[in-house]
Each structure stands twice: as C-alpha cells, then as structure tokens.
Amino acid sequence: MIAQDTIVLWNQPAAPGYYRMGLACATGFDTARPGQFVMVRTGTEATPLLRRPFSLLGLIREGDRVTGIEILFKVVGKGTQRLSRCREGDRLSVIGPLGNAFLVPETCRQLILVAGGVGVPPIRFLAQSMLEREGGFSRCVVFVGGRTKDDLVCITEFDLPGFLLDVSTDDGSQGNQGMVTRSLEKALDAGPADLICACGPSGMLKAVSVIALERGIPCQVSIEAMMACGMGACLGCAVKLQDDETRYRHVCVDGPVFDAHRLAW
Amino acid sequence: MTIPDMTVDIGGLKLQNPVMTASGTFGYAREFEHYIDLNRLGGIIVKGLSLEPSKGNLPPRIVETDCGMLNAIGLENVGIDAFIQDKLPFLKTLCPPTIANIYGKTVEEYAMLAERMEPFDAVKGLEVNISCPNVKEGGVAFGSDPKLARDVVKAVREKTTKHLMVKLSPNVTDIALMARVAADAGADALSLINTITGMAVDLSTRRPKLANVTGGLSGPAIKPVALRMVWQAVQAVKIPIVGVGGIMNATDALEFMMVGATAIQVGTANFVNPGSTMAIIDGMQAWLQKEGLNDVKQLIGTLVTN
Ligand SMILES: Cc1cc2nc3c(=O)[nH]c(=O)nc-3n(C[C@H](O)[C@H](O)[C@H](O)COP(=O)(O)OP(=O)(O)OC[C@H]3O[C@@H](n4cnc5c(N)ncnc54)[C@H](O)[C@@H]3O)c2cc1C
Ligand SMILES: Cc1cc2nc3c(=O)[nH]c(=O)nc-3n(C[C@H](O)[C@H](O)[C@H](O)COP(=O)(O)O)c2cc1C
Ligand code: FES
Numbered sequence: 080m081i082a083q084d085t086i087v088l089w090n091q092p093a094a095p096g097y098y099r100m101g102l103a104c105a106t107g108f109d110t111a112r113p114g115q116f117v118m119v120r121t122g123t124e125a126t127p128l129l130r131r132p133f134s135l136l137g138l139i140r141e142g143d144r145v146t147g148i149e150i151l152f153k154v155v156g157k158g159t160q161r162l163s164r165c166r167e168g169d170r171l172s173v174i175g176p177l178g179n180a181f182l183v184p185e186t187c188r189q190l191i192l193v194a195g196g197v198g199v200p201p202i203r204f205l206a207q208s209m210l211e212r213e214g215g216f217s218r219c220v221v222f223v224g225g226r227t228k229d230d231l232v233c234i235t236e237f238d239l240p241g242f243l244l245d246v247s248t249d250d251g252s253q254g255n256q257g258m259v260t261r262s263l264e265k266a267l268d269a270g271p272a273d274l275i276c277a278c279g280p281s282g283m284l285k286a287v288s289v290i291a292l293e294r295g296i297p298c299q300v301s302i303e304a305m306m307a308c309g310m311g312a313c314l315g316c317a318v319k320l321q322d323d324e325t326r327y328r329h330v331c332v333d334g335p336v337f338d339a340h341r342l343a344w
Numbered sequence: 345m346t347i348p349d350m351t352v353d354i355g356g357l358k359l360q361n362p363v364m365t366a367s368g369t370f371g372y373a374r375e376f377e378h379y380i381d382l383n384r385l386g387g388i389i390v391k392g393l394s395l396e397p398s399k400g401n402l403p404p405r406i407v408e409t410d411c412g413m414l415n416a417i418g419l420e421n422v423g424i425d426a427f428i429q430d431k432l433p434f435l436k437t438l439c440p441p442t443i444a445n446i447y448g449k450t451v452e453e454y455a456m457l458a459e460r461m462e463p464f465d466a467v468k469g470l471e472v473n474i475s476c477p478n479v480k481e482g483g484v485a486f487g488s489d490p491k492l493a494r495d496v497v498k499a500v501r502e503k504t505t506k507h508l509m510v511k512l513s514p515n516v517t518d519i520a521l522m523a524r525v526a527a528d529a530g531a532d533a534l535s536l537i538n539t540i541t542g543m544a545v546d547l548s549t550r551r552p553k554l555a556n557v558t559g560g561l562s563g564p565a566i567k568p569v570a571l572r573m574v575w576q577a578v579q580a581v582k583i584p585i586v587g588v589g590g591i592m593n594a595t596d597a598l599e600f601m602m603v604g605a606t607a608i609q610v611g612t613a614n615f616v617n618p619g620s621t622m623a624i625i626d627g628m629q630a631w632l633q634k635e636g637l638n639d640v641k642q643l644i645g646t647l648v649t650n
Contacts, residue, residue, distance in 0.1 A: 082379055082618055120616065125411040125564040125592075129615060174618065305404045307413060308615040312371040314391075314420045315406035326399045327420065 080177055080310070081107045087169040088139070088147060090162075094232045096154050097197075098163050101139060103147040108176060111135055113205035114301055114336040117148065117175030118309035121158040131158040132306050134278070134335070135176065136200040136233070137207060148175075151233060153197045177309050178335050181205050181299050187273040189218040191266070191296075193287050195259055195279025196230050199223065201301050201336075202278050203236045215241055220266055224259025224283070228252040260286045272296050277339070288339035298339035304330040319343040348632040349639040350625070352386070354584040354607050355532035357441060357469050357507040359386040362601065362640060363625050366588050366611030367392050367445035367471060367511070368417065369562075372431040373438065379618035384625060385440040386607060390431070392445045392473050395453055395460075397423035402555040407544050412563030412590075413612060414542050416556035419447060419476065424460055432466050441468035443509065449479040451495045458503035469507030472500055474526075475515070475538040475560075487513030487538070490525045501530030509586065512536040512577070514566075519573045520580035527581040534577055535586035535609060537570045563612040564590045571603055578604030578645065592620065594627025604645040 088101035118130035139147035154163050165171065181201070183190060190209065194202035206221055224247045225231045231253055237244045246254030247262050255262050260283065263275075267290065277287045278301040291298035304316035309331045317327035318334065321343045328334065350361035364387035370376060373388050382388070400420025407414050422430065427444070435442040444467045448454040454472065461467050474487035474496055486492045497510055510526040512519065514537035523534055539560025544553040552558075570589025577585050587605030591597050592613045600608050613620035632640060 080378060127408060128411060128563055128612070129408050129413060172617070305406050307406050307415070307612075308369075308618075310375050310618065312369060312375045313406065313415070313615055314368075314400065314417045315403075315415060317400060317403045317405055317420070326397065327403075 080175055082172065082174045083107060084170050085147070085173045087165050087167055087171060089167060090165050093151060095229045097151065097232045098154070099136070099149065099151050099233065100162065100165065101147055101149050102171060102173060103139075104145075104173065108138055108145045108148055111138060111145070111148070111176035112180035113208050114180035114201045115176035115178050116309070116335060117150065117173050118177065118306070119150070119162070120172040121161040127158040127161070129307050130174065130309065131162075132303075132309055132331075134200040134301065135204050137204050151197075151200045174309060178331055179333070181276050181301070181336050183209065183274060183276070188216055189270070189272045190216050191263070191272045191275045192219075192221040193224075193259060193263060193275060193277035193279065194221070195224045195283040196226070197232075198277070198279030198283075198301070199232050200278075202276065203233060205276055206237055206239055206242060210239055210241070218270065218272070219243065220245055222247070222259050222263050222266070224248065224279070226250065258286070259283065260290060263287065264290055267294055267296070274299070277301070284339065285344045288342070288344065292340055299336050300339045300342070301335045302330060302337060302342070303335070306331055346638055348629055348637060349641070350629060352606050352641060354509070354586060355507065357532070359607055360440070361386040361625055361628075362607035363597065363621050363628070364443070364586070364607060364609045365389055365614065365621060366609035367473065369611040369614045372427070372435065374431075374434050376614070376618055380622050383439045385621055387441050387443055388435065388438065389443045389445050389471055389609065390427070390435070391421050392419050392447045393421050393424050393427050393457065394419065394447055395424055395456060397421065397426060404553065404555055407553040407559070409542070409544055409561065410565065412561050412565030414544055414554060414559035414561055415539065416554045416559035418556065424457060428464060432464060436466035442466055443469040443471050443507070445471040445473055445511070447473040447476045449476070451492075451499050454496050455499040455503050458500040462504055462506070467506065469509060470500065470504055471509045471511050471535060472496060473511050473538065475511070475513035485513060485515065487522065488516050490521060493522060494525050494529045497526050497529035497531055507532050509533040509535050511538055512573075513538050514540050514569060514573055520576045523577040523580045527583050531583060533584045533586055533606070534581065535588055536577060537566065537573050537589045540566055540569060562590070564592055566590045567596060571599060574600060574605050575603045575647075591624070592616070594624045594631060597624050597628055598631055598643065601640070601643050602645070602647050604647070606644055
C-alpha cells in the first residue's frame, strides 16, 4: 500500500445520490483484491480533515497493467459531497489498497453474493474477479437489495456470464418486494451453497449471517467502522469477536472482511 | 547553500531534527514503514503502554469534528511485555531514538513501568502520560492535580536513568504551575499538549457520537490552545519544551519553535497524510534556508512580543 496523488478520470452519477469515480493511479494496485479499500482525502482544507474509506469497485486495466481504480460512493455528508463535485482531471490523494479481501476457496462450487445499498462495490469486484476462475462454479447467485429502485446501483454490472442476478427492493419498485434476505432464504431452501459473501448495512449483514449460520454455511462479510487512519495506527476502528473477549480487532487491518460467524453482532 | 543544522537537544537526549511522532498516532512505527523513511525522524514516541494489555473502550471511538477529531480509544495497547518482545526488536533497528509513552492507574504502576523498561537500552526515553484517571483517588486525572502529578514524576524519576519527558494535560487551570511541578519533580523535558476533553452529539439519535460520551480533541482545532500553553510553559521552567497539538505542516512546527519549543510532535497529521513528518522536516529546512538561518536552534524562542 502506498499514498499517491491520483487523477480523476470520470465521476458520474450512478443513481440518485450515488457517484461512480475512476481514478488514474501510477502504481500500487496490481495485486489489489476484492474487499480491499482505499482512504481518500476529499480536499485539502482542515474540514473535512480525515480521509474517507471506500471499497474498491474494480480495477482499471490497460493490457496487463492496472492503471487505476474505481470507487462507488453515496453522498451522505461533507466528504462525499466534496467528492461528488470532483471533475475529470482533478487530483485526489489516495492510500491503498488497504485491508484484507474476500477469500473464496478453490473448492467452492456454489457461491452466493449479497449486496445491500452501498455494499455493492466489493461484491461487484468479487463477482468480476470470479469470472477468471478456472472451472467456474456450478451455481453463482448475486442478491442485490435496496430500499427503492433508486438504491440499486450498478446492478447491470452483475450481468456476468454464469451469474444469476436476484434483485429485491423494500417497496417493490424493482424486482422482488421485500428484504434481500427473504430472497436469499428462498434460494437456500431450494439448493445448497458453499459460501456466502456479503456487504451492506450492518442490519442486513447480521440477518445474512444468522441465515448462513442456521444452515451451516460459511459466511464472509465486509463491515464498516469509523476510521481515522486506515492503517492500524489510531486503533479507532475497533470490532469485537465472539470468541475473544480479551481484545478488539481492527477493521482496517484485520478486516474489513470478517468471518461472519466470529463477529460479536 | 549549506544545509541548516537541524539537531536539537531536549534535555540530555539529542535528536537529529526536532520532528517526533506523537504517541497514539504512529502505532509502533512499523505501521508507517511503507510510507516514510523512518530513519529520517527526530524521534519515535510509541503508543501509550500499560503494565497489562488493555483492550480499550467500546466503539465508536472516533468522530470527526470541525478542524479536528475526537478520540476515546481508551488507551488500548499490547502491554509492556508484548511491546518489549514484539515491537522493540524492530524499533531497535532504527536510528531515531525510541521513546516509550507510559501510563498507569496508580503511582505504583507508573513506577513499575519505568523499572521494567530500565534494562532495555533500545528505549532511549520515557514519556509519562499523566492525562489519565487515578483509580485510587476517585478517578481524578494525575495531570490535573499538582500533588498527584508530582508523585508520579518523582516515582518514575526514582526508577529510571533514561531521559524523562512528562506529557502535560491541557485540561488544567494553570499550565505554568503543572509545568513547574513536573520540572521540580525531576523531568528532563515537558511535552504538551495532550488532547483537550470534548464531546460531540448526534441530534437525530439523541446520542453522544462516542460510546464513551466524551473524548479527546486533536488536530488543527487545538493549535491555538497548544501554542498558548507552550508559550506559558516556556516562561515557567528552564527545561526544554516539546510542542504538540495541531501541527499539520512546517509552518505550524516553526511557530511552535518560535514560541519556545525545542522540538515538536506530529499527531493527527499522520492520519491525514502518513508522509506529514517528512514534509515537515523538508519544509522546516527550506524555510530556514530561505531565512538565511544555518541552525534550527537559532529559531527557538525568538518570538517578538514588544
Ligand atoms: C471499509 C469501508 C469501506 C467503505 N466503502 C464504501 C463505499 O464503497 N461506498 C460508500 O459510499 N461508502 C463506503 N463506506 C462508508 C464511507 O466511508 C462513509 O459514508 C463516508 O466516510 C462518509 O463521509 P462524509 O464526510 O460524506 O460523511 P460524514 O459527514 O463524515 O458522516 C455522515 C454519515 O456517515 C457516517 N460515516 C462517516 N464515516 C463513516 C465510516 N468510516 N464508515 C461508516 N459510516 C461512516 C457517519 O456516522 C454519519 O452518519 C465505507 C466505509 C468503510 C469503513
Ligand atoms: C487516536 C489518538 C490516540 C492517542 N493516544 C495517546 C496515547 O496513547 N498517549 C498519549 O500520551 N497521547 C495520546 N494521544 C495524544 C497525542 O499524542 C497528541 O498529544 C494529541 O493528539 C495532540 O496532537 P495533534 O493535534 O497533533 O494530534 C492520542 C491522540 C489520538 C488522536
Ligand atoms: S482506522 Fe486507524 S486503526 Fe483502523
């Protein structure tokens, strides 16, 4: 991981309140993996002061080389507002890739991905990287959920060969009506899975984790925490594991991807 | 043009330049090895250490505020034994002196920490964090009670031959008094300021933004307070003062030295830009050259007030 000045290649609205940004990076991301994140400085003034964490949505490649990264963000406050106003050619300081990644074992044949709201980025990156996998999967389903159809961002990105896309919205404005977890349960009742990987709001992740646990399915989730440094220095991003009361783990270095069954929800 | 002499002496401990890292913002240095040349630092102050490992406070532990941040990490740390075993071997390979920041819940704990650290030559100095509550005295912070502060510094002084820096809390009425107390009790240098107690509220949820309710404010927001307190401490004592608080760039660092600090520490800026310390060293050097000064020491305490 390194700190570098990147150049905004594009910054386009992806849905109401969501932006998809491409950043040219001179170096550093060749081995970046799905689940990893970057810390972005959203301006140069004293407010907002701290960098903001964003998961990698994907890598930009030219031939064999990785020349940039993509992120997808929702405007929720000062930092993301500033990012939303960035234009092609602007410079942004980025640190990354940081943190760990989803780990899909070679033996996994039936993979389930779940993305809720702004949890799409690492799941999209993961789905895409699975395409390169030799032998492929016997079943691969991506569940995407949002409150309304406006919260379904970049779902066409999941239009990948061999992947089945299952969309839910709370208000039924697109896809199934109801929580994404209901569709997930139905699918698991219909057939087994070797692994579930999920990212989204913590309530959804907890529900997914319970569903997976009931069925004895391994489950990896990418979680969020307030972060100041992103590199293990501030100890701000603490999270507790069920089986270890003696100390906290740190989302930026021990995560953001955790074994869902070990987290103390 | 000649390169200015950047060396300073903070009361028996020589630094190749005045730029150190503030405790709790730099981990145990290794966290930054990919980002900067650690060997260029003036000194490395590690995360606050206690006798036993400490797991720290419940999350959320940090929140950003205007021009700063609040933290309530709760002094999470690996404990002195794990520090010596796992962290010190790496620190030993670096040129800048390692300074161990220590804290206890009782005077005895501080003394035991100093005693335990004594045989390890790789630790060149101790920085005593007195901004924590004394459990025996009903939770009063050592750093806000002159008598408790004196007891702690004396107890540590008795157990250590290392350089002894006392880190003062800004949460006091009279910083000059606390500075004198620490100096008289045997400190070789004083560092200030630690974070200022603060609080942030989420109106919509009616909850404090930190699980601990209150936290310590750091970053650019506290620089004016830090400068004022360094100024007052400089007047109050003869031992060197190390300035800390909101130093984000070379200009900030130079201001602290002009006010009278012999060295400085960079804290929150490490989070914003892991390369801050390097930029500050380079920027200080460039400014000195521009001003025609060939020694950084010529700047210390040159503030014009008349
Ligand atoms: C590992 C990780 C990956 C993330 N990936 C993405 C992503 O791909 N796309 C995306 O849109 N967002 C992502 N986030 C969340 C994103 O970092 C926050 O939304 C962003 O920092 C808010 O900044 P702001 O200045 O706009 O909002 P602020 O004004 O700082 O805060 C607005 C609201 O956002 C919440 N918030 C602030 N910082 C964080 C944070 N670090 N984590 C969670 N909530 C926060 C605050 O509690 C507050 O309610 C991720 C967070 C983490 C920890
Ligand atoms: C996340 C965080 C953790 C800190 N931990 C410690 C600590 O363990 N011991 C200590 O003496 N000071 C600690 N501090 C205080 C800093 O060392 C420094 O005094 C303070 O942040 C002011 O400087 P700054 O504005 O440059 O950050 C911590 C500060 C922060 C932000
Ligand atoms: S964000 Fe600083 S330790 Fe994780």
